Amino acid sequence: MKEKNWGQESDPDYQSTELPKKERGPSHRIERADVLKARNFLVETYQNQVKKGGQVTAEMAKTNLDHADRVAENARWIAQNEGLDIEMLELAATCHDCGKLKCGYRGGIDTFRHHITGAKMIYDFLQRLGKTPKVCDEVKNMVLAHSAIPFIKRWADDNEIGLPEPLTQEEFALRDADVLDQIDIWGFKKVVEIRQNHDSEFYEEDGGDIQKSIESALLTAQEAEKILRTETAKKIAAGYGKRLVRLLRKIQAPKVVDLKTWQESFQEFLDEEAKNRHQ
Numbered sequence: 001m002k003e004k005n006w007g008q009e010s011d012p013d014y015q016s017t018e019l020p021k022k023e024r025g026p027s028h029r030i031e032r033a034d035v036l037k038a039r040n041f042l043v044e045t046y047q048n049q050v051k052k053g054g055q056v057t058a059e060m061a062k063t064n065l066d067h068a069d070r071v072a073e074n075a076r077w078i079a080q081n082e083g084l085d086i087e088m089l090e091l092a093a094t095c096h097d098c099g100k101l102k103c104g105y106r107g108g109i110d111t112f113r114h115h116i117t118g119a120k121m122i123y124d125f126l127q128r129l130g131k132t133p134k135v136c137d138e139v140k141n142m143v144l145a146h147s148a149i150p151f152i153k154r155w156a157d158d159n160e161i162g163l164p165e166p167l168t169q170e171e172f173a174l175r176d177a178d179v180l181d182q183i184d185i186w187g188f189k190k191v192v193e194i195r196q197n198h199d200s201e202f203y204e205e206d207g208g209d210i211q212k213s214i215e216s217a218l219l220t221a222q223e224a225e226k227i228l229r230t231e232t233a234k235k236i237a238a239g240y241g242k243r244l245v246r247l248l249r250k251i252q253a254p255k256v257v258d259l260k261t262w263q264e265s266f267q268e269f270l271d272e273e274a275k276n277r278h279q
């Protein structure tokens with residue numbers, strides 16, 4: 001009997017992932033493995049900014065990676081329930097803020113134009129993975145339209161700059177997945193703490209007052225809820241909203257007077273939640 005050449009190209013079952021792109025042809029869809037590659041791409045992109053030794057810190061990279069992971073999870077739920085392409089949504093969600101951390105920008109964050117640089121970066125990344133121009137374009141357009149949210153729209157209007165709006169179901173789904181995180185308590189915490197950072201362009205708006213930062217984050221969360229399009233996102237928002245209300249009750253003034261007491265109260269809230277779960 002002729003011996004089977006396991007793993008050799010002469011083996012009829014042989015399927016290499018390493019074949020040159022031209023032999024495999026461009027890929028029409030996003031696979032699960034691509035989502036993992038996209039996560040690695042995001043980590044590398046952020047690490048490169050940290051390595052520059054400028055304003056982007058390792059802590060900022062961690063905060064933004066955590067945000068990307070939560071948005072990817074929201075995107076997965078939305079895609080599953082709305083009948084959309086789960087891998088495509090998840091990949092776009094993972095990388096939607098890949099252009100956000102930037103040395104040279106105030107506080108190391110490009111708030112108002114990161115959707116443009118991010119869209120270009122994700123297009124190039126997908127092209128390197130051998131995706132068809134159609135796939136590259138679809139994901140690029142999703143990333144490009146995710147910044148059409150109230151406070152960025154106000155800035156764009158003030159500066160007479162155009163802001164791409166979501167048009168397709170997938171584009172709305174990504175924006176939903178992203179803004180849902182502003183209602184999630186962890187995303188809420190991210191907004192409060194960005195506003196408390198002296199280097200942030202939002203610091204002056206609240207004058208460093210923690211209660212004002214909490215109010216601003218709450219306004220962001222309320223505005224986020226109003227622009228949700230998918231029914232799944234609205235349902236998720238209801239759950240996030242209830243948890244946020246419980247957190248807000250916990251952190252009421254006068255106990256929270258600065259960043260330190262805010263963080264302590266946030267931790268106490270988590271501890272109480274964990275305790276209640278085990279009762």
Ligand SMILES: [Fe+2]
Pocket residue numbers: 096097100114146147
């Ligand atoms: Fe973003």
